[in-house]
Amino acid sequence: MSTIDLETARRVAKLARIRVPEADLPQLADRLSGIVTFMEQLNEVDVDGIEPMTSVSPMRLKRRADGVTDGDMQDKILSNAPDAREGFFAVPKVVE
């Protein structure tokens, strides 16, 4: 049985950009361990020489000309923003 320790749980939460309170980490680690153990059944399968599946239907993706097909809708794009100013999305300071 695979176990995910507290440090791994903390790291995964950080990578996923989800704040998890320190007190909740043990339960999170426990639940993640259960799921990962479930996934490990896949180790029973012989996958030698098998290509990973990359497309669901065997068809080539369509190509189109690399041209502008849409645009000029700044108001619509910003209409759902939590904070928009002067035609831009506004966020907290990114660079000190």
Add this chain to the structure above:
Amino acid sequence: MKLNALTIAEARDALRKGDVTSVELTEACVTAIDAADALNAFVHKTTELALDRARAADTRIQAGNAPDMCGIPVGIKDLFCTEGVPSQAASNILKGFKPEYESTVSGRLRDAGAVMLGKLNMDEFAMGSSNETACYGDAVNPWKVDDRRLTPGGSSGGSAAAVAADLCLGATGTDTGGSIRQPAAFTGIVGIKPTYGRCSRWGVIAFASSLDQAGPMTRTVRDAAIMLGAMSGHDPKDSTSADLPVPDFEAALTGDIKGRKIGIPREYRMDGMPSEIEKLWADGAAMLRDAGAEIVDISLPHTKFALPAYYVIAPAEASSNLARYDGVRYGHRARLDAGDGITEMYEKTRAEGFGPEVQRRVMVGTYVLSAGFYDAYYNRARKVRALIKRDFDEVFAAGVEAILTPATPSAAFALGEMADADPVEMYLNDVFTVTVNLAGLPGIALPAGLNSAGLPLGLQLIGRPWGEADLLNTAQVLENAAGFVSKPQKWW
């Protein structure tokens, strides 16, 4: 008969004859919806919009040549972006989000004249099998046999409850691992997940892009054929949408399945499967044989690995798709403390906005895609997925035209019953349905009987890629033979 209880086919024909108007149908549904708040199926009602569209549909029908769905009142799963109408995938992170655009599938229905009654409850981001992860609270199954409130299944639980309770004539659902077929089975209705690429995913809030497909949920197979036809077709805005002609699905319902070879996969006979479901399955096979089909035993050897492969691939894709919810462009943004920078904004926003199951799946996906684990989990799962698809390819190459299985391992369970269970136990609900998503095939669930407690049980038919027309025809033969006519007793 109440107008809201008509099938789509009956309503279409009555509209053509002038026996009823779309406004009358719509008003009957609105009355039923307003009396069904206990089911918590409709979470955003669009009554004014519906009546406007119904009036427009009546004008169009009078002018002649209106499409089949014109004037038909339907519900739309909250996963579909609908212009100017809240669309939040049952998540607090999209609270207040009103798209400036319409998803291709709901847009096709709108353009065909269908009347949207409102948005339907679902599991948050379609992650769940019981509709208990929704920010709106649980949707409730109209079927009830004792004092317990039952789940309508998930993730399309609101769609299933609404159709089963006659709140609308049909509803859209989406299916990533069984989210149309499992709730259809739990509520005694019909639900089809078409071949991957049949319906455009554009404007459908993404969960796992290589698995997600939209489909109709209706009270009959004929209605599913009619509604699927209106939802299907190539869309340049979805690069995985197939540029193939859409057959006339309803015209394919000939009732003739003589000589068709239907496979019974031995790996779907699970240990501990309830005898009622075993019997239902055997009865279904006998009905198809009586109708002239040839029943053959088949093997899909990698079936038992479908669930673990799915629960690697779906969270991996979800963790990538859900990275867009960062509090910048739409939806919720956490209140920040003095000195908080952009990373704190992301972390607090996502912790507040995502519910526990979504957080868990995003983190599982992050884990399996992270350096050092990518090959061990994600790539291995994609290889197993290739083997699962090969199992189906080989069976179809041997002449099998459809596959019959149970739809779910049990009838509907009680809301709250799984609250303390391990997440993996909930995942087992998808055991008969996920293979179909992994292989990109069409699958349909239809009601075939009641269990000893009086709850509906469903069977699933799986078809060849792009073979929805044949699949619907076989399903209708089974529907007619099973003769399922039970309806939930109104308690709400």
